[in-house]
Amino acid sequence: MGPACSIEVLGSGTSVGIPTIGCRCRVCGSDDPRDSRLRTSILVQLSDGADQRNIVIDTSPDFRQQALRSGFRRLDALLFTHDHADHIMGLDDVRPFNYGRRDRIPAYASPSTLKSLRRVFPYAFSGQATHAGGVPRLEAIPVGHRPIRLFGVDFLPIHVLHGRKPILGFRFGAAAYVTDQTVLSPEAKAQLSGLDVLFLGALRHHPHPTHSTVGEAVALAAELRPRRAFFTHMCHELPHAATVRELPSGMTLAYDGLRITVGV
Ligand SMILES: [Zn+2]
Ligand SMILES: [Zn+2]
Ligand SMILES: [Zn+2]
Numbered sequence: 001m002g003p004a005c006s007i008e009v010l011g012s013g014t015s016v017g018i019p020t021i022g023c024r025c026r027v028c029g030s031d032d033p034r035d036s037r038l039r040t041s042i043l044v045q046l047s048d049g050a051d052q053r054n055i056v057i058d059t060s061p062d063f064r065q066q067a068l069r070s071g072f073r074r075l076d077a078l079l080f081t082h083d084h085a086d087h088i089m090g091l092d093d094v095r096p097f098n099y100g101r102r103d104r105i106p107a108y109a110s111p112s113t114l115k116s117l118r119r120v121f122p123y124a125f126s127g128q129a130t131h132a133g134g135v136p137r138l139e140a141i142p143v144g145h146r147p148i149r150l151f152g153v154d155f156l157p158i159h160v161l162h163g164r165k166p167i168l169g170f171r172f173g174a175a176a177y178v179t180d181q182t183v184l185s186p187e188a189k190a191q192l193s194g195l196d197v198l199f200l201g202a203l204r205h206h207p208h209p210t211h212s213t214v215g216e217a218v219a220l221a222a223e224l225r226p227r228r229a230f231f232t233h234m235c236h237e238l239p240h241a242a243t244v245r246e247l248p249s250g251m252t253l254a255y256d257g258l259r260i261t262v263g264v
Helices: 063-070 091-098 111-120 186-191 214-224 240-245
Strands: 004-011 041-048 051-057 077-079 105-109 138-142 148-150 153-162 165-172 175-177 197-201 228-232 251-253 259-262
Touching (some): 004 175, 063 091, 105 111, 153 186, 214 228
Parallel strands (some): 051 077, 077 105, 105 138, 175 197, 197 228
Antiparallel strands (some): 004 259, 041 051, 153 165
């Protein structure tokens, strides 16, 4: 039997976050905590007896706040879907997780995402001894098509398109996390069959060149048939309660702080 796995949604909002600066719409002004959305990221926790491992997918600009809110106290691996600012710009804030450990935290991403990470945060990957100010100490590990074995669980990279940009999702056990997707190849769809839990990006109702609408995400979930589908990366045009009421059964919107357990 593999480790117990839980997923915590650290952020479910699109790139500007909700509330959006300067906006007075009803979602940005909502009292419903599920309408407050930090930038998109999840924490995957694998527990094996006393041993708990924490894997974060994407370091959003809200990473510090997300880590404090979640309360996780160690970081064992980072996975990246792609190099857009809303998915990487919190990377500098992983520093405290390096305190008290000598090894580097592994950071898994496609070669093109790693190139961007090295350009934006060169000091985090440098092999040299660093100056007195703390810096993240990361090990860049390129991801292709083969599964990444992390703490007894295979994380399978799922190659999808985000508009014209190739990006990654990840499948682990009966769960998969795919955000910012638009088009999925037949191979990617086959890799996402038989799921218990599937996360998919769903930006808003009207079309967008590089993001799926709610309708497109619903259609994709209906095709892939996970037992439970959670939509994420929403903008302020989607009030949580009203949007969820309109979704087919087995599909709902994720929200910050949502925790679910899955089989791996
Ligand atoms: Zn994004
Ligand atoms: Zn708004
Ligand atoms: Zn993106």
